Amino acid sequence: MSDRIPILRIGDILLVSVQFDLEDQTVLNLQEDLAEQIVAKSAQGVVIDISALEIVDSFVGRMLATVAAISRVLDARTVVVGMRPAVAITLVELGLSLGGVSTALDLEKGLAKLRRPASSASQ
Amino acid sequence: MTAPWAAGDDPQVYSVARSADVVQIRQVIRALAQQCRLSLVDQTKMITAASELARNTLTYGGGGTVSAGVVSDASKRGVAAVFEDSGPGIADVDQAMTDGWTSGGGLGLGLSGARRLVDDFRLHTVPGEGTTVTIIKWAR
Numbered sequence A: 001m002s003d004r005i006p007i008l009r010i011g012d013i014l015l016v017s018v019q020f021d022l023e024d025q026t027v028l029n030l031q032e033d034l035a036e037q038i039v040a041k042s043a044q045g046v047v048i049d050i051s052a053l054e055i056v057d058s059f060v061g062r063m064l065a066t067v068a069a070i071s072r073v074l075d076a077r078t079v080v081v082g083m084r085p086a087v088a089i090t091l092v093e094l095g096l097s098l099g100g101v102s103t104a105l106d107l108e109k110g111l112a113k114l115r116r117p118a119s120s121a122s123q
Numbered sequence B: 001m002t003a004p005w006a007a008g009d010d011p012q013v014y015s016v017a018r019s020a021d022v023v024q025i026r027q028v029i030r031a032l033a034q035q036c037r038l039s040l041v042d043q044t045k046m047i048t049a050a051s052e053l054a055r056n057t058l059t060y061g062g063g064g065t066v067s068a069g070v071v072s073d074a075s076k077r078g079v080a081a082v083f084e085d086s087g088p089g090i091a092d093v094d095q096a097m098t099d100g101w102t103s104g105g106g107l108g109l110g111l112s113g114a115r116r117l118v119d120d121f122r123l124h125t126v127p128g129e130g131t132t133v134t135i136i137k138w139a140r
């Protein structure tokens, strides 16, 4: 399967909204597409909305951590928004604390986080 | 290895041969978990554990099957799933169950994490013959 998730651009921010349960290859495609688009669009920030996701397993968790790391290397910042409480509880128990991933409760707070200076956005 | 199913329970068997099958297993487990009225958090934990184990069946076991269904004992009901493959097996189970240990490029959290997420976890493996992992999550 080579499904691709659309990446929207608002100013210098890339926005991805994951709307359905993804196959592993689609997850890897998204990771590559985001890296490419950060450079192609000179993006300063990436927002990944996972509010529709009922589960995040180690594969998707690793993608989120990797995108966060890639964007740092490319001088952009990533914020993951909308994680459901049950997903957060499960991820921590699974052993994935997503330490390097910046998060916000919803899209609005995520965008606000990206507008603040880098030092406070990484908290 | 005793199966978790009692007489009268009849699990459905699903094949795990492609990555799309892992998505299907998640959907199957979700439906069963809702049927058993697992709490939202317990549903999420069971689906996540099943996702990890189905991916292992595919990636390391070279594919296999998942049998899934409702189980019950005297006082409670739950969801059970058995992941079975005829792959290489696991030579060192303690090592494989250690957080962070991976033979591939994973995070090494699938097996150890899945064990924490469910109520019953049994792993049976014979090097050269295959691996069977059984998990159960009970409704509270």
Ligand SMILES: Nc1ncnc2c1ncn2[C@@H]1O[C@H](COP(=O)(O)OP(=O)(O)OP(=O)(O)O)[C@@H](O)[C@H]1O
Binding pocket: A058, A059, B052, B056, B057, B060, B061, B085, B087, B088, B089, B090, B096, B097, B101, B102, B103, B104, B105, B106, B107, B108, B109, B110, B111, B112, B131
């Ligand atoms: N069904 C299986 N058959 C053979 N080996 C297996 C099987 N399942 C797991 N293993 C072995 O156990 C190791 C640990 O598995 P585990 O799921 O914990 O981590 P991983 O798959 O390597 O990474 P992650 O699941 O975090 O992405 C694997 O790297 C693999 O060597």
Ligand SMILES: [Mg+2]
Binding pocket: B052, B055, B056, B106, B109, B110, B111
């Ligand atoms: Mg695994």
